[in-house]
Amino acid sequence: MKLVITYEKFLKTYPESYRKSLFYPKLLELKKRGFSFSEVKKLLSPKLPFHILYRWYKGKTVPLPFKDFSRIKKEFNDKDLEKLAVIVGHILGDGGINKKKILHYCNTEKFLIEEFKSCVRDVFHIKPMCEYREKSGIIRLRYPRVISRVLLCLFGEFSLGNKKKITRQIDRMPLWWKIKLIQALYNDEGSVVISNSYKAITLKQKSKSILEWIRKVLRSVNVNSTICFDGRCWQLRILNYINMRRFSEKVNFSKGYRKRVKLQQLLKKFKCPxxxxxxxxxxxxxxxxxxxxxxxxxxxxxxxxxxxxxxxxxxxxxxxxxxxxxxxxxxxxxxxxxxxxxxxxxxxxxxxxxxxxxxxxxx
Structure with a gap:
């Protein structure tokens, strides 16, 4: 499977004022074919103001969207998609894309911070523009807008401002990709609960619709779960031994992560499943x-x-x-x-x- 980004799609992630940049590739094509400025003006002047057309033709300015598009990765293979699933999962978890389209991610776990940095570096070849640790132990990462624009191009507005959702683009991805995304989300927001009243694998989210989607995907690999509201947010709970065991086989937390170790210990504690x-x-x-x-x-x-x-x-x-x-x-x-x-x-x-x-x- 391969995903491809076009200039038209990429341009839609910019404000309305940049929409005229859509005609820049056409201008370059006409110029390459030997069209004079007056000929180009006749063809494009109804769509572009004279001063913009002139500066583009003379090479004095290049539209920002075209500059960004020329330096981004445009085709993504299976190896890239696997890492993109992790990135999207973390964004739906402890990350996000703000209204200014700055990509951010935070966690107290150094292990997960390194995982996120590694995936972004491998796919986009970009390092965080900002990384700092707060006194509370939270490590925060911030990345340039160009990464957010590519992600929004590929997967729709799954995260923008305070809103997070499962888009049609994400829902159309293959099952293995969805499982990888869910694993990253569980790494961030999931937990293994061992108490006197019950034992469970839980996942917390403000959005019930995201949990309903996860529940549907888990059901497709024979993992049953329930959704409930705890007074502050929604919880997805995987309760009995057989479903927890299937979760550990089909999804699980990342290898070596303390939550994965805790789940294995819990499964071993069942005297008689x-x-x-x-x-x-x-x-x-x-x-x-x-x-x-x-x-x-x-x-x-x-x-x-x-x-x-x-x-x-x-x-x-x-x-x-x-x-x-x-x-x-x-x-x-x-x-x-x-x-x-x-x-x-x-x-x-x-x-x-x-x-x-x-x-x-x-x-």
């Missing part, structure tokens, strides 16, 4: 029928937890989960006053197939 527990239950039922209490003792879990795996969990305000009985993998048989659970007669599967069947049911 739900889907793995179901597989262990199925293994035991493959041997013979068993009661809830017997399974609870074997797996060192509470009887209520085993019942949840059999019959699902009913939740208020959220989607309820299916159990093994609902999935028709297990049947209930009453022996006297006791309920025993056994595999459904149709289930005659190997260990691997158990795993695959369960995975497909939970998607």
């Amino acid at each position: 739900k889907w793995e527990t179901k597989i262990e239950i199925l293994k035991l039922l493959k041997e013979k029928k068993r009661s809830v209490n017997e399974l609870a003792r074997r797996l060192r879990l509470k009887p209520g937890t085993i019942c949840g795996h059999f019959h699902g969990w009913k939740r208020r305000g959220r989607e309820s989960t299916k159990g093994l009985v609902d999935m028709k993998l297990v049947e209930v048989r009453k022996v006297g006053r006791k309920n025993y659970y056994c595999l459904s007669p149709k289930v005659r599967l190997t260990n691997l197939n158990f795993r695959l069947k369960l995975f497909n049911q939970n998607r």
